[in-house]
Amino acid sequence: MSTRGDTFSRRGLLAAAAAVPILAGPSWAGAVRAQGDPLPSWNDRAPKRAILDFVGRVSREGGPDFVLPARRVAVFDNDGTLWAEQPIYFQVAFALDRVKALAPEHPDWKEAQPFKGIVEGDLKAVAASGERGLLQVMAATHAGMTTEAFNATVADWLRTARHPRFNRPYDSLVYQPMLELLAYLRASGFKTFIVSGGGVEFMRVFAERTYGIPPEQVVGSSGVTKFEMGPDGTPALVKEAKVAFIDDGPGKPSGIDRFIGRQPILAFGNSDGDQQMLEWTAAGAGPRFLGLVHHTDAEREFAYDRQSHVGRLNQALDEAGRRGWTVVDMRQDWKQVFPPAPRSER
Template identity: 45%
Template sequence: MFFQLSRCVIAAALLTVLPVANAASAAQAADPLPSWNEGGTKSSILEFVKETTTTGSKDFVPLKDRIATFDQDGTLWVEHPLYTQFLYILSKANDVVAKHPSFAEQEPFKTVLSGDMEKISKLSTQEILRIAVIAQDGLSVEAYNADVEKWLASARDPRWGKPYTDLIYQPMLELMEYLRANGYKTYIVTGGGQDFVRTYSESVYGIPVEQIAGTSFSTQFKYDPAGKAYLALQPELFFDDDFGGKARGIGLFIGKRPYFSAGNSTGDREMLEYTTSGEGRRLGMLVFHDDAKREYAYGPAQGLPETQVGTFTQNLYDEAVAKNWSIISMKNDWKKIFKFD
């Protein structure tokens, strides 16, 4: 009798809950981009997907050719006040100095060890990469990945107090999921480190490691003392996947011109030019950081503060307008920025 009553109670509860759950599912299906405000930017995405995936449309794209590429820093997650990978590299300075004490009085180590973030933020990319080259030289790819994973598990962003992998833009996650649901294969094409991004790309973005194209260091084939083969990182750059390198990287690592590309800075210009120069309907998008309250505001396009991290010039802004690329205003186009908002 007890079990019969229990089944009745459960059934009644399900009848109460299911309409609500079904309504929520239906609402999400009706709006695949719930974190986007209604307007021209959202409409351009919906129209692009509809026209390129509907059989019979003049802009129909065969499933095998549906390629979408995304920059990472500033496009998929926060890049200010400094790129996340740079923060990881800076964390290795103490380890390097412990092995090479004389480096403590040399730049960029002297500045990093000072802890003065204003001075550290002015270090050039080449200076920061010098630390990376020394710190990772000779490491196996597996050892490097394990070290990155360990750092990401404990490091916290000082503004939000959250892991860096939580600072992902929810609207962009929805966009990638929407594209994939309609047959598009999503790639990350980044000026950041290829191996660095591969450590979390699948768990964070749902993008497998083989769909990550980024800046990479050379490797050397070696054997450990037990005779096991491995790849050891070397102190020279193999491929610089930024600016024109992004278009070349697409050709090298993907082999097809994308129909969709999204970026946020001058480093993404050539990727969007390459994408939108192809035949048929293409869509280029640029994330514009104009929301200092919920995230950051920088340009210097449209009079926003100038920055060396994720530079978005007025020239790029004007090119986007002239070529009908969509400019995503974080302030106006996004209802929420992070999942935790």
């Protein structure tokens, strides 16, 4: 459990204590969709050209780099690659909000850390409870209920919770350029997958409507579930407070192998937790595309890399340089970061 817990702690409850100050609102560039350009939110720079070149080559029948559609598997990290992850991973924000919502039913939490600190907004106390505290929070918010009840809770949170800086629903803080890339890949015969350290059930609640990625193409960390037959003959799956699989770092190639069973030909990530996924994708014969999103845009989103508690990009950035992976400079490469807010959000 100790090595597994490490992932959750990296995944950021501690980072809550280091939350960046809340800045001013976003400033989107207008969304002008160039005729026939599948990636209109991407500036005409090296990463965009590399993507267009790669997709063109693997889908050109009879060409030297042609890849059969069944083998056009593309994998994407989620946090920091498809949607934002600052100031704390959104799933951690969900867990903290759940603790606050559940507190009235748990009078014992009034004196027990990390629950007391979460309810009172004392993030220092929360951080001091360390990994053990985080596991308690995950157990209290992600276990002891049916999968159905959990999904309903996540859906409700996505409807009602707002990001502290942008004041928008969390699932609207997805990257417009990456949505275009997903759609372009699918239109080019690719099958798109999420391969994320985040919880698989948490992501599946929004992945289909947000990214067009169906539940069966979402790979993530998972807990143990237990099949229980009710007295009326209706079964349920109950989520237990046991980790089944951590899909992060060297776990990502194992997750790809276990859940997908094919080596991808395209992988996109943004942090050191994605390094092995990109290395695994790069291995083997034939054309490959490896990409990293580099968060360089403090004005429109966030700027962080080698020192960040959340989504640290350090070793993988060095590796990208050595291996010639494509590094997307958010500030320079993306015309716009988030989709415009729908009328209902304004």
